Structures are given as C-alpha cells and as structure tokens.
Amino acid sequence: MADSLLIRPIAHIETDFQDKFGIPRQSGRVPALSGRIVFRPEFRNPDALREIESFSHLWLIFDFSMAHRDTWSPTVRPPRLGGNRRVGVFASRSPFRPNPLGLSCVKLERVEHHAEEGDVLIVSGVDLLDGTPIYDIKPYLPFADAHPEAVGGYADQEAGHRLDVDFPEELLAMLPPEKREAVLACLSEDPRPSYQDDPERVYSMRFAGYDVHFRVADGRATVIGVD
Secondary structure, eight states, rough: OOOOOOOEEEOEEEOOOOOOOSSSSSTTSSSSSEEEEOOGGGGGGGGTTTHHHGEEEEEEEEETTTTOOSSSOEEEEOOGGGOOOOEEGGGSSSSSSSOOEEEEEEEEEEEEEETTTEEEEESSSOOOOOTTTEEEEEEOOHHHHTTTTTOOOGGGGGTTTEEEEEEEEHHHHSOOOHHHHHHHHHHTOOOOTTTTTOOTHHHHHHEETTTEEEEEETTTEEEEEEE
C-alpha cells in the first residue's frame, strides 16, 4: 500500500472573499453567496461535465490553502466554542488538519461556456476564499447523503445563532445591488470568534472588493462604514 498520494487541483473557485474573516463557517448557510468554478486548461474537456446539470448540488473537495502547516495537533479549538475548549481534530471541521482538505456542498446554478475559460460552473451557498484550489467535484446524492436523523454534536449548540443587522441605507447603497443580500446574511452569521465580545471593537470584513466596518453589541451588528 502506498503511503502517500500526489493530487493536483483541477480548478479554482472565484468568490467575493479575499480574507478568511466573514466567510460563513459552513456551506449553504448563505444561499446568496455565489462562486465561479474555473477549470485548469487540461481539465476543460466538456465531456467531463456530461450530465452534471441533472444534479442540483455538488460536493467540492478543496485545499485549505491558507492553513498549510509542517506539523499537526490532535486537538483544535473551534472558535464557536469560545476558543478555549479543545476537541479532537477528527471531531471538527477545522482547517488545521494532517491533510488540509475541506469538503463543501454547494448548489449548482448553471454551466456557462466561455471562449477562453471553457465551461464554468456557477454555484451558490459557497464558503470558500477567492482562489481556493479545487481537487475534485462529485454530485450530491439526496438518497445517500441526506440523513435528517443525524446528530450534530457540539456544533448543534450554535447552529441557530444569528445577529440582527443594522446596515444604514446610505451605506448599503454603496454596494452593488446583487451583493446586498449576501453581505447582510454574512453579517448575521456573526463572523467574530465567540471569545470576542467587546461592543466598542470595530471589525472589518472584506467583501466583493469593499471593506465593511461594524460593531456588535447586544446581539446586533451595526455597520458604521464602507470603503
């Protein structure tokens, strides 16, 4: 049995996030977030996508490209648990893993053909950094992949956490209309680590080429500026 496997990206995804801060912690949490999956030239064979549009959702196997490390730890500290409680790395979705591979389920909106890029997948519900390498794509199968009776462990504790969002109209108008729903939803997801709760602290989220500045107090995110 081989003790290693050499894999290479087949594509990359283009999204509105240039920084990790603000990216939803799971795919599908913000349906309005879209992305473009652009294949590498050697994988731009249209036959490789034959029948893909018969599926509504796809699994993406991707590279946690900002989390590469020479060593690994058997435990991690999920931000949603306050940053102090440790859990096993294999009982988490932390990017800091022995192999920095991630799994994301996205909705396939359509396939677009471009003269220079070939066939491009337009997907929604993304939770990936702009430029993230994609190693593989597989169809989501509802009869096999959906388990309504499943238990989410400690992650269930925070599944319903949301912030109210106060985004003044004059500031929201600075963003393109097609980006407004997504930025509101991302803020409601509360990008902060759970251990940060300073109502005077100003946070900045880079989104779609804009810097959105906000504070959080009493369960409400208030946007105070857009650059």
